[in-house]
Amino acid sequence: MAEQQPGQGFRAGLLAAVPIVLGYLPIAFSFGVAAGKAGLSLPEAGMLSLVIYAGASQFLALALVTGGAPLLVAAATLVAMNLRHLLYGPALMKQAGPGAGRRFAWAWAWGLTDEVFGQALGALARGQRFSEAYMFGLGLAAYAAWVLGTLAGAWAGGGALEAWPALDAALGFMLSALFLALLLSVLNRAALPVVAAAVLATVAGTLIWSGTAGILAGMLAGALVGLGRK
Amino acid sequence: MNADLILLALIVGAANWAFRALPVLLLRRDLPPGGTLARFLAATGPAAIATLFTASVLPQLWPVPRDALPLAAGVAATVLAFLPGRSVVTATLAGAAAYGLAFALTA
Numbered sequence: 001m002a003e004q005q006p007g008q009g010f011r012a013g014l015l016a017a018v019p020i021v022l023g024y025l026p027i028a029f030s031f032g033v034a035a036g037k038a039g040l041s042l043p044e045a046g047m048l049s050l051v052i053y054a055g056a057s058q059f060l061a062l063a064l065v066t067g068g069a070p071l072l073v074a075a076a077t078l079v080a081m082n083l084r085h086l087l088y089g090p091a092l093m094k095q096a097g098p099g100a101g102r103r104f105a106w107a108w109a110w111g112l113t114d115e116v117f118g119q120a121l122g123a124l125a126r127g128q129r130f131s132e133a134y135m136f137g138l139g140l141a142a143y144a145a146w147v148l149g150t151l152a153g154a155w156a157g158g159g160a161l162e163a164w165p166a167l168d169a170a171l172g173f174m175l176s177a178l179f180l181a182l183l184l185s186v187l188n189r190a191a192l193p194v195v196a197a198a199v200l201a202t203v204a205g206t207l208i209w210s211g212t213a214g215i216l217a218g219m220l221a222g223a224l225v226g227l228g229r230k
Numbered sequence: 231m232n233a234d235l236i237l238l239a240l241i242v243g244a245a246n247w248a249f250r251a252l253p254v255l256l257l258r259r260d261l262p263p264g265g266t267l268a269r270f271l272a273a274t275g276p277a278a279i280a281t282l283f284t285a286s287v288l289p290q291l292w293p294v295p296r297d298a299l300p301l302a303a304g305v306a307a308t309v310l311a312f313l314p315g316r317s318v319v320t321a322t323l324a325g326a327a328a329y330g331l332a333f334a335l336t337a
Contacts, residue, residue, distance in 0.1 A: 019317075019319065020319060022319075023317075023319025023320065023322070023323060024319070026323065026326075027319075027322060027323075030326075040235070041231070043231060044231055044232060044235055047231065047235075047236065047239060048235070048239055051239040051240060051242075051243035052239050052242050052243045052246060053243070053246065054242075054246055056279075056282060057242060057246075060282060061238060061239075061242070065234075065235060065238070071234055071237065071238060074238055075238055075241040075242060078238075078242045078245075079241070079242055079245040080274060080278055081278040081279070081282065082242075082245065082246050082249055083249065083274040083275060083278070084274065084275025084276075084278070084279075085246065085249040085250050086249045086253055087253075087275075088250065088253075089250060089251070089252075089253040089254035089257070090253050090254070090257050092254070093254055102254055102255060105251055105254040105255050106251050106255060109247075109250045109251035109254045109255075110246075110247055110250055110251060111250075112250040112251075114318055115318055115319055118316075118317075118318070165333070165334075165337065166330045166331070166333050166334035166337070167330055169297070169300065169329060169330050169333040169334075170326045170327060170329050170330025170331075170333070171326065171330075173300070173301075173304045173325065173326050173329035173330070174322060174325075174326045175286055176283060176286040176287050176304065176305075176325075177304060177308045177321065177322045177323075177324075177325030177326050177329070178318070178322045179279055179282045179283035179286055180283050180305060180308045180309070180321075180325065181308055181312055181318040181319075181321035181322045181325070182279045182318055183276065183279045183280055183283055184308075184309065184312045184316075184321065185312070185316060185318050186275055186276050186279065187276065191273075191276040194273045194276050194277050194280070195276050195277070195280040197277070198276070198277040198278075198280040198281045198284070199280050199281075199284045201281075202280075202281045202284040202285055202288070203284060203288065206285065206288055206292075207292065211285060211288075211289075214281075214284075214285060214288075215281055215282070215285050218277065218280065218281030218284060218285070219274070219277050219278050219281050221277070222273060222274070222276065222277020222278070222280060222281065223270060223273050223274045223277050225273065225277075226269055226270065226273015226274070226276075226277065227266065227269055227270055227273060229269065229273075
């Protein structure tokens, strides 16, 4: 493991994860509630968070499963959605510099979500030295918050918010807000034609065929426009 | 527990692990910036997210528009909250809060 300096170990990682934990808990809770509404049991909701651990994918998995999408179509859609994670590890290690420890990356890299990646990259950009122990602390706290928040939401149940329609509506919009925020985080001039093609193809595919066809058409059109650009 | 749901979770979870861990373990050099793989990866993420955002709000706009004001408030708050610190979590929570508030005020 890379040499550690004070403030760069496991405990520092746990502390750095506090803002992520505070954000993950309500989003994971709303996923647990949504899973309950979709007819999933508490173990099934918890299993999705434990095994998939990708918020937007999990919300979409609920929509695809309850919408009757074929297993392979659902899996391909969810996998395609997370392809962006391929870039996180190399970007992080580039910022960490040569000689940064990778020995336990098979474990800590599981926690490289959008927010954990952003937090770790920000710490390195501010001059902190890379340590695998820090990555473990950062990732573990966020992962635990995600799983526990899901279990709490699923335990509260799909009918838990019937008495609070505004809160129910807010949690219902959480997924759209998450997608929009993620889109803003990856948006730049080069991505604009890709995004425009994806949006147009999604609308056209949905209006002409179905929601599932719209999602596939959008992803395909955006990726093809990106491939065609020099 | 539903067997199809477990299988779906295992496929997607395995892919997620591979996407996050394998590049750190195997890729010791940067991808050529203009290469086909780099361009494909750079385009797929934004394409997927833009698609999913569109698909998530489309049912509120078509065929019968509903809750247009909460939707506008939620979108505006998400964008405005993202701009200062570029935090996905803060923007998500702000967007959801604005949507819920507008929903309560217009209900």
